[in-house]
Amino acid sequence: MTAPQPPVVVLVAPQLGENIGMVARAMLNFGITELRLVSPRNGWPNPAAGPASAGADQVLDRAMVYDDIPTSVADCNRVFTTAMTVRRMLKAIITPAEAVRQTLALPPGGARTAWIFGPERTGLFSGEVAMGDSVIAIPTNPDFGSLNLAMAMTVMGYEWMRQTGDTPPAYLAGDETGPATRHELEGLLGHLEATLSTREYFFPEHRGPTMRQNVRNIFQRQSLTSAEVRTLRGVVKTLSEPWPRIRGT
């Protein structure tokens, strides 16, 4: 299967080079590389962008400049605009998660998607928001909801990576033994129970079954690895051996 094509990011009338740089960084952090600028206030290239990009030069160097929004997305099949505040309009308002789901549901291969972000202070005007097929609104605290451009890009980039990235890192890093088998786990629990039983831990007798189950639950809940089971068997053994050690045993 063809890997999904990352969206094109369009910044409309961005004011500060620093913000363009920080957006480029957030893009590359999440594997998105194609940046388009519509009428950047201070022209392009902008010397303030590079230092703010933390090394995302490959994004800045390839950025293209356009005169208006329609030209900037002329080759795209599906266009999402972003809104800071959502005004009345007959337009689908969707979450970032839904926007990425819709993108991934497009036919593989040729389908190009654009995410359009407005200028720092004002966001997109209503007429510009309406140029998209759908409007993305990032869910935020209703009393303190304003995100800057880099934060909005970070959210969208993360959402893209979350839905398209490789499987998350292995459940347990640094332990290649993988989840313990049932056999290994029963070996541990049997060892533990036998030892506890010998030492009359399960007392009074009528509470024995419940106490056994409580002990089992502690270890069964944890998805132990094979290596961890071996570690715990060593712990049980060590705790249950006579101490100080008797020579010759």
Place this chain on the structure above:
Amino acid sequence: MTAPQPPVVVLVAPQLGENIGMVARAMLNFGITELRLVSPRNGWPNPAAGPASAGADQVLDRAMVYDDIPTSVADCNRVFTTAMTVRRMLKAIITPAEAVRQTLALPPGGARTAWIFGPERTGLFSGEVAMGDSVIAIPTNPDFGSLNLAMAMTVMGYEWMRQTGDTPPAYLAGDETGPATRHELEGLLGHLEATLSTREYFFPEHRGPTMRQNVRNIFQRQSLTSAEVRTLRGVVKTLSEPWPRIRGT
């Protein structure tokens, strides 16, 4: 049901006041308000934090300072650390999404969760990472993966809001009529088909059924609202009426 209690955010040895301020802003953007600082390099309060917080004073004013990590999370039930690079250790490495799922699976009410972030340049040391129950790794581009503190907080805050927030904004903003009923939609499609049929659109005859279906698909795919159906009926009527209008009709 009790609303889930937002996590406590712990910054270990943060270097710059600006970064503390930007973290506070990202926290409040996503409804998270409790900030704890472990040995901030330049003491606390830090005059650079306020301006960078974009108004999140309520977070900064209530920030508490601690001498070490264990003290800072002594009242928490579940502690997540964050790792920039994951070294070998017997510790669960999980995604932000999984961390929030685990938090929400805790018993409601008393359960407190902490997210611990390391200093800007180095992140947490291995020994510090190991102080958490699980380690969160944000999925990023393997070749350009370094996020700054504010970006990491933005991702975590967004993930919190994504899983706990209210239902996303209504599917259609500014249109309180809601999704069209089947009856309304059939009214539109029937009107459209009848009009097209009268005008011999469905021709040649053997292609009629396919052509009808193609027209229907266009409108059925869109989850039209009642208001939109009315709009479209007006469009069909307008297009199909004689023009220029004949007086008296």
